[in-house]
Each structure stands twice: as structure tokens, then as C-alpha cells.
Amino acid sequence: xVTALEQAKKIKARFGDLISEQAxxxxxITLNVADAERIAEVCRYAKSDLDFNYLVDxxxxxxxxxxxxxxxxxxxxxxxxxxxxxxxxxxxxxKSELPSVIGIWNTANWHEREIYDMMGIxxxxxxxxxxxxxxxxxxxxxxxxxxxxxxxxxxLPGVAFTKPAPLEGGPFVTVAxxxxxxxxxPRVREPEx
Amino acid sequence: xxxxxxxxxxxxxxxxVIVTRVDAALNWFRKNSVWPMPMGLACCAxxxxxxxxxxxxxxxxxxxxxxxxxxQADCMIVAGTVTYKMALCVKRIYDQMPExxxxxxxxxxxSTGGMYRSYAVLQGVDHIIPxxxxxxxxxxxxxxxxxxxxxxxxxxxxxxxxxxxVAVKVLHREPxxxx
Numbered sequence: 411x412v413t414a415l416e417q418a419k420k421i422k423a424r425f426g427d428l429i430s431e432q433a434x435x436x437x438x439i440t441l442n443v444a445d446a447e448r449i450a451e452v453c454r455y456a457k458s459d460l461d462f463n464y465l466v467d468x469x470x471x472x473x474x475x476x477x478x479x480x481x482x483x484x485x486x487x488x489x490x491x492x493x494x495x496x497x498x499x500x501x502x503x504x505k506s507e508l509p510s511v512i513g514i515w516n517t518a519n520w521h522e523r524e525i526y527d528m529m530g531i532x533x534x535x536x537x538x539x540x541x542x543x544x545x546x547x548x549x550x551x552x553x554x555x556x557x558x559x560x561x562x563x564x565x566l567p568g569v570a571f572t573k574p575a576p577l578e579g580g581p582f583v584t585v586a587x588x589x590x591x592x593x594x595x596p597r598v599r600e601p602e603x
Numbered sequence: 604x605x606x607x608x609x610x611x612x613x614x615x616x617x618x619x620v621i622v623t624r625v626d627a628a629l630n631w632f633r634k635n636s637v638w639p640m641p642m643g644l645a646c647c648a649x650x651x652x653x654x655x656x657x658x659x660x661x662x663x664x665x666x667x668x669x670x671x672x673x674x675q676a677d678c679m680i681v682a683g684t685v686t687y688k689m690a691l692c693v694k695r696i697y698d699q700m701p702e703x704x705x706x707x708x709x710x711x712x713x714s715t716g717g718m719y720r721s722y723a724v725l726q727g728v729d730h731i732i733p734x735x736x737x738x739x740x741x742x743x744x745x746x747x748x749x750x751x752x753x754x755x756x757x758x759x760x761x762x763x764x765x766x767x768x769v770a771v772k773v774l775h776r777e778p779x780x781x782x
Contacts, residue, residue, distance in 0.1 A: 544723070545688055552722050561722025570687045573730075575720040 414439045414493040417460050424455060439495055446482070446499040450509040450535075453484065453497070457514050462486040462495060465515035470525045474555035478502035480531050484511070501531060510536040528553035545570050607760060625765045633677070633703065634759035635665040637752065640676030640700065642693060644683030647710040650742040651682045659745035664752050673699040678755065679732075680748075684712035685725045697732045705759070707751050708734045711741045 418432045418439045429452070430442035443449050456462040466485035473479055484497040501508050510533035512518045522533040523542040530551040533539055540546060547566045550557055559581055560574040582596035607627045639661070641651055654661045655669055662668075670676040673696045685693055697706070708728050711717035714737040716726030728734060735758060736751045743751075 543688075550722075557722070559721060568691075570691060572687050572722060573726070575716060575722070575724070575726050577720055581720075 412491045412493060414495055417456075417462075417488075417493055417495060420460060421452065421456065425452060428452070441495065441497050443497050443499045446501045446508040449482075449484070449497065449499050450511055450514065453486070453511045453514050456486055456495070460488070461490055462488045462493070463515075464489050465511070465517050465521075466494070468511075468518060468521040468525060470529045470531060472529060472553065472555045480506065480529065482508065482525070482531065506530060507532045507534055509534050512536055527551070530554070548572075626763060629764045630760045630762060634756040637664070637666050637677045637705070637755065637759070638668055638670045638675065639666050639707075640671065640673050640679045640696070641669050642679050642681045642683075642696065644681070644685060644689060645712065647682035647713070647742045650745055651680060651709065651748065654745040654748045659749060661749065661752065664749065664756070666752065673697070674701065676700055677703065678705045678707060680707045680709050681713040681728045681732075681734075682709040684717065684719060685728045685731075686723050687725055688723070690725050690728075690731050693728065694731045703762075705735045705755055706732055707736045707738065707748075707755060709738045709748060709751070710743055711739060714739065717741060
């Protein structure tokens with residue numbers, strides 16, 4: 411019965427300094443991969459030797475103001491042994507590119523297209539890197555932190571147009587755990603001091 | 604003053620003849636056979652399916668079939684979130700419907716963009732097509748959709764049909780303002 415901790419130790423033994431010490435949170439193991447260029451190598455080892463044959467998700471984080479700006483998070487799982495593992499790599503904004511893992515798991519196709527569409531991070535080696543949620547020719551990357559929630563106006567005749575949505579003073583937020591439903595009602599709130 | 608009056612009759616007394624205005628007759632035909640074109644885009648489509656099913660039967664009101672071809676439909680029921688990406692398709696299908704046509708905006712997303720005040724959602728389908736009845740709710744109760752259909756039927760019943768047709772087409776005059 412293999413545990414995720416043992417798998418993480420095997421990866422660290424194989425790759426040495428490339429992988430950081432594992433961080434553990436509530437039973438989940440996270441490994442930081444220092445060089446984003448070698449993430450495909452690490453993932454290939456994880457799939458072929460450690461039997462992590464299911465890529466659960468690839469996600470990206472915009473650390474607006476920090477350098478490097480992008481963090482790309484890979485969630486791996488082995489269907490046979492049931493272990494889960496998380497890899498995090500960092501990519502700087504000037505580069506905004508890392509190798510695609512589509513050769514390892516085919517499901518990465520659409521996950522990487524979504525990351526390209528929403529954040530603008532390119533994946534080298536992807537056979538069909540184009541927008542998946544917005545349309546071809548949409549000029550912005552919507553989930554970046556400097557893109558407003560309401561959206562920006564754009565126009566592509568014959569395809570689509572966008573207009574900024576009226577926000578009426580700000581996004582409506584709720585307060586979790588305020589007790590009464592009246593206090594928890596979503597409304598425009600000042601940020602907590 | 605112009606009114607649409609539907610006259611009941613007793614066939615024993617008057618025989619099998621009914622006297623009415625052409626407008627009233629045409630509007631009666633139109634409003635009691637409104638065939639919807641379901642533009643079911645999101646969760647409201649499930650409620651639209653419930654309206655079409657047996658408990659909240661929509662064919663009681665004359666909407667016997669949900670015609671998925673716009674060429675054969677009278678009323679487009681926009682049920683669900685209209686994203687900017689889909690807006691072109693909705694407009695194209697609305698343009699393919701023959702006159703007379705009406706639109707019911709079902710639910711909060713179709714009426715005003717709903718809870719999605721964001722970069723990807725059209726804030727109301729009335730930005731691209733003219734809407735006759737708005738239904739609120741997320742999703743609206745099937746009874747609310749039937750109420751909207753009844754309101755649409757009232758609206759259809761009041762439309763001047765022949766008067767405008769004659770005045771504009773045959774006599775080449777501007778249509779008169781309705782009193």
C-alpha cells in the first residue's frame with residue numbers, strides 16, 4: 411500500500427535539487443519544481459515509474475505584483491494506488507511559456523488551452539493552442555488580476571462584441587459566518603479594515 | 604375608439620355564424636397557437652422542459668409543439684444565460700423566424716444578465732433582440748412561464764393586424780396611432 415509521502419520521496423530522490431521539500435497540508439503533498447522547463451520530465455517520470463496515470467487538473471495563479479508572476483499547479487492522481495500529488499512551478503511574465511504535458515496525458519489539451527485563454531501562458535509543444543472559452547480574436551486575458559470583473563469593451567464584427575457590465579458600485583459580496591441571513595445578504599461592502 | 608370584441612353566440616338562436624372583426628379573428632388564431640422555439644441555453648431550459656412536460660402542460664395554451672426549427676416557430680423563449688459568444692447565434696436564429704414573432708425572456712439571465720455581471724455574459728438579451736415579456740426568477744417557476752405566455756397572449760390579442768396591413772400596404776399611408 412503506497413502512500414503519497416513515499417512517492418514524493420522517490421521523486422525527490424530521483425531529481426534532487428529540482429524538487430523542493432514537500433509541503434503537507436491536511437494530508438495533501440505539494441512539491442515545488444524549481445525549473446518550469448523540466449516539469450514535463452518530472453511528470454513523465456511520475457506517470458511511467460510511479461503510476462500517476464490520471465491528471466486531475468492543471469491550474470494557474472496570477473501573483474500580481476510578485477515576480478515570477480505565474481504559478482502553474484498540476485494535480486496528479488494514480489487510479490491504481492489512489493495517491494494524489496501536487497506540483498507547483500513558477501513562470502515569469504517575460505517568458506510566459508512552459509512545456510506542454512500533452513504527450514504524457516492527453517487530457518492536458520483542454521486544460522492548457524483554458525490556461526492560455528484566461529491567463530496568456532503559452533505551452534510549447536501543444537498541437538492546437540487556441541482560445542477555448544472566449545473567441546478567437548478576443549484581445550484580453552480575462553482572469554488576470556489587472557482585468558476588471560466587469561470586462562472591457564471589444565468588438566469583432568461578425569463574431570462577438572463585449573461591453574462592460576454595470577456593477578452598481580462594486581461586486582456584491584457576502585460575509586461568511588455573520589449569523590443572520592440578513593447580515594449575510596450579498597451587498598456592496600467596504601473591505602474589512 | 605377601436606375595440607376588439609369577441610361575441611359569443613347561441614347556435615340555436617343565431618345559427619352557426621359568428622360575427623366579429625378580422626383583427627379579432629386573426630389575433631385569436633395567433634394567440635391560441637403560439638408555437639415556441641426554445642432557445643434553451645442553461646438551467647432555465649430544464650424548467651422549460653418541465654413546462655412542456657405533463658404536470659405544467661404548455662400545450663394546454665396552444666403551444667402544442669416546441670418547434671426547434673426557427674422557420675416553423677412563432678415565439679422564441681430565451682431560457683438561460685446568453686454569453687457574448689452565443690449572442691451572434693441567438694440573433695441569427697431570431698432573424699430566421701418569420702413574422703409575426705415574439706420573444707419571451709425567461710429567467711434573470713436572459714432578462715438582465717442575472718447574477719453574472721461579468722466580462723463574458725450579455726447583460727440581457729434585449730440588447731440584441733426585441734423582447735415582449737420578461738420573466739423573473741432563477742429559474743422561474745413553470746407557473747410563472749405559463750403566466751408569461753398568457754400575458755403574451757393578451758398582448759397578441761391587442762395587436763392591430765389588418766388595419767396596419769391595409770393602411771400601409773394597400774393605401775400606402777402611415778399606420779395610424781392606436782387610440
